[in-house]
Amino acid sequence: MKRLLRGVQLLEGPGVPLQRTSALLEGQSLLAWGEAAEAGVDGATQCRDAPPAALLAPVLVDPHSHLLDPFSGRAETLESLAAEAAAAGYGSVALLPEASEWRDRPEALQLRWPEPLQLLLWGAISAAGSGRHLAPLADLHQAGAVGFCDGESIPPLALLERVLLLGDADDLPLLVAPRDPSLAQSGLVREGVDTLRLGWPPEPLASELMPLQSLLALARRAPQLRLLNLSTAQAVEQLRQHPARPKASVCWWHLLQDHSTLDPLAPGWTITPVLGSATDRLALRAGLRDGVVQAVSVHHSPIDREEQMLPLDQRRPGVSGYQPVLPALWQALVAGDGWQPSELWQALSWGPSAFLGQEPESLQLGSQRWLLFDPEQAHQPRAGSLAANGPLSAQALKGQLLASGLLPVEQWSLDQG
Missing domain, CATH: 2.30.40.10 (Urease, subunit C, domain 1)
Structure with a gap:
């Protein structure tokens, strides 16, 4: 009809x-x-x-999310993720390589979705994300990897240098998180005055800024470099000032919440990178609007009901869900901050496509x-x-x-x- x-x-x-x-x-x-x-x-x-x-409008694009067990997961399966993405208007989803079996071999990149949905897969930089031995990047490229990533912390710089030297990744995106867990001190929220007042364990700012400085030094020789989920105002400013600025993403949740406003009993406290202050949230919005940050990630990180009942410091960090993203960000950015619909689509669709090296969506x-x-x-x-x-x-x-x-x-x- x-x-x-x-x-x-x-x-x-x-x-x-x-x-x-x-x-x-x-x-x-x-x-x-x-x-x-x-x-x-x-x-x-x-x-x-x-x-x-x-x-x-055209469909939305998610540049990176998690799916640990595609076929028998209790928290999410490939089928349930497809239903969630379609219900939210997300036509393309790119999955990070970390899974129950890492996507570090060509045969691990055989996951598919029926048209018109598009499933994209990041391949691992190193075997099982260990940071020691390179995965077969050329074979992963041939098998259809959209790019390469080793998880939510910075791999050894020597490994990244080797990737660039060998050239096996060609010009595919190289996605790296500017985060050093050895500097994080098991913090739950970003350090600051509000953190001290609330009594939450703080994560030092250096856990993001120090690895970011190393990656920005590398960016002059690596135009394919991508930064995974910036979270601080200082990181946005460093990126703004850099002459060879790489593309960067931000998780949608960091655009909505900060540790000064979120109810301590509400879901959404545990996330990687950790929540920052209102200043961080506003700086991330500004960086996204003026093009310093290019893409909003859903960074879907599902856990099941049993794990959700665990104390904050014992459950895997992250938030889940695609369907709230567009309504929540429309109210916050278009209705609240005066963005144009085209600016929101740049953040949720066209920017993520460019981040992935794909053509922008259009009707x-x-x-x-x-x-x-x-x-x-x-x-x-x-x-x-x-x-x-x-x-x-x-x-x-x-x-x-x-x-x-x-x-x-x-x-x-x-x-x-």
């Missing part, structure tokens, strides 16, 4: 102004927009006005890689992730994915919009 939406806000792609127009859908496919959409109407077409604030005729989002409707999550550490699961959010080519038509809530 064809559906015509009149008066929808349409964001076609990067550099194209937002326009209010008509859009024609058939099944999960976007057939046409503008005059061509009106011309495609026939007697069986269902016509309706779109909700006034509804936005038709295409006949494609299923589109979403329709209403920022004014109450958020109603769909069935998806199995994880127990969703930080906003108990909060009422504003913003609903009404429809998407990623979802079966029967899962759309378009008629409620």
Whole structure:
């Protein structure tokens, strides 16, 4: 059945102004927009006005997340992750190599999702992420690795130098976390005045800044270098001042919360890198808006209900969930800070694509890689992730994915919009 939406806000792609127009859908496919959409109407077409604030836009892209056990995981499986990503409008998800069996061999890169979803896989830099022996980078490249990463701490600089010297990684992204666990002192939040007042164990600023300085020295010779999840105002400023600035990501949760406002009993306290102050949060937003930071990561890190019941210092760090990301960031950045929708899409879609070395998403005729989002409707999550550490699961959010080519038509809530 064809559906015509009149008066929808349409964001076609990067550099194209937002326009209010008509859009024609058939099944999960976007057939046409503008005059061509009106011309495609026939007697069986269902016509309706779109909700006034509804936005038709390309799908979102997640540059890095975790999936430890794709087939039998209690916290998440490949199937449940696909359902969660589709329900959130994420058409592409890139998984980090750390898993129950590290993705450090070509045969470990055989995970697939059905179209129109796209699953991308980071290959390991070293065998099992050990930092000692290089993984077969050329073979991983041939098997389809989107780039290379060794986890959430900086590997030995000698290993990175060897990667650059050998050239086996070619120009694929080399993703490195500016974090040194030996300097972290098992802290739960970033050091600062608020940390001392609250009595939380602090993680020193040096745990991010010292490895960042080493990586920035390397960046002049490594244009493919990517920085995984900056978390401090000082790191943003160092990056801003650097002449050979590498692309960097930030976790969505660091844009929303800081350790001065989060309820001590709420989920979301334990995350890597740790939460910083309000100054850090605002600096990360500013760096993202002016292009110093290029990509927002979901950095989905699922844990099951049993592990979620453990004390903070005994559970694996991280937050999970894709569906709250767009509603929460729209309210914080567009409604709250005055961002344009195109700026938010640069952070959630086009920037992450560039971070991964992929072409930017744009609306295409006949494609299923589109979403329709209403920022004014109450958020109603769909069935998806199995994880127990969703930080906003108990909060009422504003913003609903009404429809998407990623979802079966029967899962759309378009008629409620």
